[in-house]
Amino acid sequence: MTAVLDARVCRPARIRALAPVVGADATAPITGSASPVTYANLDYAASAPALTAVADRLAGALAEYASVHRGAGHLSQVTTARYEQARETVRSFVGARADDTVVFTRNTTDSINLAASITPGDVVVLDIEHHANLLPWTRAGRARVVSSQPTIDDTIFALDAELAKAPAALLAVTAASNVTGEVLPIARLAGLAHRHGARILVDGAQLVPHRATSIASFGVDYLVFSGHKLYAPFGAGVLVGRSDWLDAAEPYLAGGGASATVGIDVAWHTGAARHEAGSPNVLGAVSIAAAAQALRAIGFERIGQHEEALVRRLDDGLAALPHVRPLRIFDDAYGRVGIASFVVDGYTPRQVAEHLSGGHGIGVRDGKFCAHPLLAKLGHSDGAVRASFGVGTGSDDVDRLLAALAELG
Numbered sequence: 001m002t003a004v005l006d007a008r009v010c011r012p013a014r015i016r017a018l019a020p021v022v023g024a025d026a027t028a029p030i031t032g033s034a035s036p037v038t039y040a041n042l043d044y045a046a047s048a049p050a051l052t053a054v055a056d057r058l059a060g061a062l063a064e065y066a067s068v069h070r071g072a073g074h075l076s077q078v079t080t081a082r083y084e085q086a087r088e089t090v091r092s093f094v095g096a097r098a099d100d101t102v103v104f105t106r107n108t109t110d111s112i113n114l115a116a117s118i119t120p121g122d123v124v125v126l127d128i129e130h131h132a133n134l135l136p137w138t139r140a141g142r143a144r145v146v147s148s149q150p151t152i153d154d155t156i157f158a159l160d161a162e163l164a165k166a167p168a169a170l171l172a173v174t175a176a177s178n179v180t181g182e183v184l185p186i187a188r189l190a191g192l193a194h195r196h197g198a199r200i201l202v203d204g205a206q207l208v209p210h211r212a213t214s215i216a217s218f219g220v221d222y223l224v225f226s227g228h229k230l231y232a233p234f235g236a237g238v239l240v241g242r243s244d245w246l247d248a249a250e251p252y253l254a255g256g257g258a259s260a261t262v263g264i265d266v267a268w269h270t271g272a273a274r275h276e277a278g279s280p281n282v283l284g285a286v287s288i289a290a291a292a293q294a295l296r297a298i299g300f301e302r303i304g305q306h307e308e309a310l311v312r313r314l315d316d317g318l319a320a321l322p323h324v325r326p327l328r329i330f331d332d333a334y335g336r337v338g339i340a341s342f343v344v345d346g347y348t349p350r351q352v353a354e355h356l357s358g359g360h361g362i363g364v365r366d367g368k369f370c371a372h373p374l375l376a377k378l379g380h381s382d383g384a385v386r387a388s389f390g391v392g393t394g395s396d397d398v399d400r401l402l403a404a405l406a407e408l409g
């Protein structure tokens, strides 16, 4: 679907949501009005609403819910099978290699902290990252932070120089910026890391819900993402990747499930169990798998086209508002997912967000998006406003945002 012009009225054609989400009919109060309006959720990059398909699948799993990996009872076996099937669904969804390990975690932050606990050496990162892909590495005293450049080509050049300076175990990069939505060339970055004898970890939190991802064909060693940004908001995340570092490291959590035998000495499991001590979040894992299947059924080509049409509509609309200034990192990004951050002349980000919410029932995020170094670099240490969307968004939501921003001019 593209934002084609409707020939009769010469305005962009309406774009409908691609898939039903839970809460699409939610309403929000408006200041000074007795009647609420339909809530326009433009905060998908923080936490996306659940797909209806995910909620339905979850209801089925709840009806047969029991313990995992513990019991001989029928429902325990059914639930255990669901949990392990979810692992295989995720493996296939992200195009992992047959011998990769799929670990269920709490979220992307948790996954990267796990990665930090297994990585045997220095880690090269960019200064555009979400704190989740900075702080675990700086805390471990392993981070070598490279300054991003105005173009992706020059940024790759800078990474190349850093990797050449001294050996690094890992290059850890985001696949899509949580501030601007700009997409990075993952296969090129993987090639770069490997040429220098390093591995690559990709923070897929903002890419995996929006574009087809293939670990094997991109040449990625580790991929991490969160369920709650993948329309599966039930507290689970994923780390997928090469088994050797995972099996060689100490378990991320010590406890039952991670241990094979316990006496004076402990023998730890290998594989996913090594890093999943304690009772797992079965429903979180099942909902990630359900979301993966639902998104695949819609098709990432359609999802990409839908988002690109909405991004174009939003960008065109913002370009007509001289008091609104969008944020960009690169002059040559490889496309954008459904995220746009901007500042509005004469208003703080919080004032803009309050105007959108209180005056129009539109939910956006304001602040520094857990990317303080990037916001400072872009000259917006006081923050910005971020609108973000996905399969449950239609052009009406975007048009409402544009009309509300026009009032601030």
Ligand SMILES: Cc1ncc(COP(=O)(O)O)c(C=O)c1O
Pocket (backbone or CB within 6 Å): 045, 046, 107, 108, 109, 110, 130, 132, 133, 174, 176, 177, 178, 203, 205, 206, 226
């Ligand atoms: C690119 C990116 N990485 C990591 C995270 C952290 O995700 P979580 O809060 O689910 O751990 C986010 C969250 O906004 C993100 O956008």
